[in-house]
Amino acid sequence: AQSVTQPDIHITVSEGASLELRCNYSYGATPYLFWYVQSPGQGLQLLLKYFSGDTLVQGIKGFEAEFKRSQSSFNLRKPSVHWSDAAEYFCAVGLSGGSYIPTFGRGTSLIVHP
Amino acid sequence: NAGVTQTPKFRVLKTGQSMTLLCAQDMNHEYMYWYRQDPGMGLRLIHYSVGEGTTAKGEVPDGYNVSRLKKQNFLLGLESAAPSQTSVYFCASRGSVGEQFFGPGTRLTVL
Numbered sequence: 001a002q003s004v005t006q007p008d009i010h011i012t013v014s015e016g017a018s019l020e021l022r023c024n025y026s027y028g029a030t031p032y033l034f035w036y037v038q039s040p041g042q043g044l045q046l047l048l049k050y051f052s053g054d055t056l057v058q059g060i061k062g063f064e065a066e067f068k069r070s071q072s073s074f075n076l077r078k079p080s081v082h083w084s085d086a087a088e089y090f091c092a093v094g095l096s097g098g099s100y101i102p103t104f105g106r107g108t109s110l111i112v113h114p
Numbered sequence: 115n116a117g118v119t120q121t122p123k124f125r126v127l128k129t130g131q132s133m134t135l136l137c138a139q140d141m142n143h144e145y146m147y148w149y150r151q152d153p154g155m156g157l158r159l160i161h162y163s164v165g166e167g168t169t170a171k172g173e174v175p176d177g178y179n180v181s182r183l184k185k186q187n188f189l190l191g192l193e194s195a196a197p198s199q200t201s202v203y204f205c206a207s208r209g210s211v212g213e214q215f216f217g218p219g220t221r222l223t224v225l
Contacts, residue, residue: 032211032212034212034213034214036214036216042219043118043204043216043217043218043219044157044204044206044214045216046213049211049212049213051212090157100208100212101159102212102214106154106155106156107156
């Protein structure tokens, strides 16, 4: 069965430090890959997506993610975290064709210390 | 371009009452989804639709019904609300490469 794993439930970083959030998936083929961010009391907002081509994708708010087929990973990175980045981050995976039902990870809560 | 909107934003029901949550999108998307989000449970798919007039069950459909009479609208109904349905409900639509556009959510409390 397809699955998405975000190993870290919580991550705490200091403002200005670099960030990497992990995402691993289990699929037979190369899926579509996404990262979403959810600020408190808000809906989910798309940060970035990968569906083909360059394995390093740039997103909004200074985030980037790298697709590594050999590791079945799609980790999210940011070189310098801002206090406003504190939020919940979700990795999601989808397959093309048929009824499109993406699978979401459980989320990683990012805490930013001043 | 409003994207995905949801009404109402908040609602308190008593056990056994009914209500309908409305989702609207102005992006001409075919696919629409209803999720619930509970602490520690992530997002769980309730129902989804692949086009006007179609609906299908997701992971947790019991106690909910849906309708997609118009392409831009996707309604979620609770016929007889239960405390276990206290949650935050999100509607989403699907973009051209599978990305989803989410509404702001409806916070529902069932007493």
